[in-house]
Amino acid sequence: MMEKDPLELEEPTEELVIEKVEKADVPPSAPPEEPAEEPAEEETPSPPLDSPHDMTDILRIENLNIWFQMRQGFLKDITTKETRYAKAVDGISFDIKKGEIFCLVGESGCGKTTTGKGILRLVEPTAGSIIFIDDENDPIIKKLLKSEAAITTVDGRKGIDVRKLTRAEMTYARQRIQMIFQDPYESLNPKMTVFDIVAEPLIVNKLYKDEKDKEVRVKKALNEAGLRPPEQFMWRYPHQVSGGQRQRVGIAGALVLSPSLLVADEPISMLDVSIRGEILKLMLDLREKERLSYLFITHDLSVAYVFSDRIGVMYLGRIVELGPTEAVIKNPKHPYTQALITVVPKPDPTAKEEKIILRGERPDPTHIPKGCRFHPRCPYVMDICRVDQPAETEFEPGHWAECFLLSSAKEERKMAELIKKGKKKKFLKLR
């Protein structure tokens, strides 16, 4: 697995090694194996879940920025004071509830993958906070909570600001936040067996007692990922298993550390249609059984529609609309979301719907337009959009969008009028 940036694979501090506690060996409700400093806690089993997801946050992201510095050539770099940035992620905030599937959708280049990587600090965020709030009784979280600098309080619960962790601590924390990569044909090392790929996170984190224990845990992870019986797959090389099974190997590599949050970056887009459903089902099963939460990153709105609980639509580094899946898909408010939904191909030859096809190509994060960043492609652009950045408007609980058309009822009427007059067509003159 290429889960980890090679730079991050440095030795954990000795203190951390001592306390490596193997969660996978312990049934979920059993007390942690930690030296009994606080005996009271040993009697508190983790509370059972009534619904697939309760309402507490597991991840809260506030005003996250991930900028990349641009090189403009040697001479220009040393002669100009002004540094240019590609603002891949430019101030986004959202939260993920425990057991929830939160979906980020958008065109390529909108910053959705960068967001996912930023959460695991596979790319370093420039500003903002990423707060991870998990079960305080979990030995790993307990350990992380000892790091004074990173603790913050969210709604009365202790959270860990991922950005403030040291490198060693971050490596340690990745046991609970894991990632599934897009392309199972490229993300698996062809020279390693399935066993080695799945065992690698254990080796990196020094998480196994002996070879026997390692094998038990790899088998368990393969089993959970649906590669049954594990003995049949363990000693194969990636080219000896099918595409769907490859992605399962990737998932097993993430599961072997028993994470509580999985960042899944387009996990099904490279797979054949007939096996996509399998992987989605597996992910749903894991949510039920392991209480996993997901950040699901996809460009495919129809998959987001059937799979996720909430959707955030990204455009050029910002979330322009966010809300419960039903609401966003059936009642989209932002012109970009509206356009995106009409262009999703529908498996229905009788569907007669006018598509809102935006002109132009994907926008460039190095030249972000002034004002609303969507205005050059927006069919309803007004003067104000070229000057000011719209604020988010919440028009029903938990469903908001960033658009001037929504910020007052008056403007909304204006938009309705435009559509009525048939001006929409004029704006949408298409090729």
Add this chain to the structure above:
Amino acid sequence: MALLEVKDLRTYFSTMEGTVQAVDGVSFEVKEGEAMGLAGESGCGKTTAALSIMRLLPVNGYIKTGTITFNGRNIVKLNPVKLRKIRWKDMSIVFQGAMNALNPVKRVGDQIIEPMLLHENITEEAALKRAKELFELVGINPDRINEYPHEFSGGMRQRVMIAMSLACWPKLIIADEPTTALDVMIQAQIIRLLKNLQRELDLALIMISHDLSVLAETCEKLCIMYAGKIVENGTSVHVFKNGRHPYTRGLVAAFPNIKGVKFMPEPIPGNPPNLIHPPIGCRFYERCKYRQEVCKDNEPQLFEVEPDHWVACHLVQTGVI
């Protein structure tokens, strides 16, 4: 008469492991100005079928039997010189992966005029003039004619490929996964472009894709391929609204509809069979949830369930499903 008529086409590949029967008895026809879709999983033989029609198979591939009648002429037996007169003049192809299909060291303009100069007796100036017209037709600024492929974005490169396929005003265009690597918005632009061109120029179009929903929006007719054979053939409405073959139904159920009811895409368990030793009976037997004894050893033939709607399934034929 149909513009293109493929009859019992068998295209095999010789490999170290044995002969791969990639396309094994495929028949269909495309009329003038008609758009037909060829759908199926990867490895089902849709691209091989297209390359057979263009006679562009790799060296280890060959057409075993069958006829491909284009414009009244069987092109399977045509010698290379005569074939070259037809290829790109009367039928052309938009290759899969526009990102890599253009020559990176030649200006796009030069690449577009190449077939014109080869096929028609025109001057370079006239050819360039036409190339500019083509650029306009596919929605690229004609001033960009002298740029290199790397200066174009993915969607623009795909437009260049389409312009190139139109160079000699062919009657038939084969588009092999024309939108697969593109974003939804660009995909919608390209689909609309292809649709408009087809209508305006009265082109026949064969669209190859694994994405049924893209085909639903572009094609009037659909062929569903599985493991080298066509299992269902009919109008798009037939296939989507009244698909009879278990595989067709499975494929349709694998595509969620954003405007429809919310359902999880249904997987089709198992993998396609090995085409070096294909099963004797129905090729979908291993993965079919309705399978019966009869399917195992008897190969089903296409039969007409309703006018212009053909299915190859024993169980549909006997009315079991």
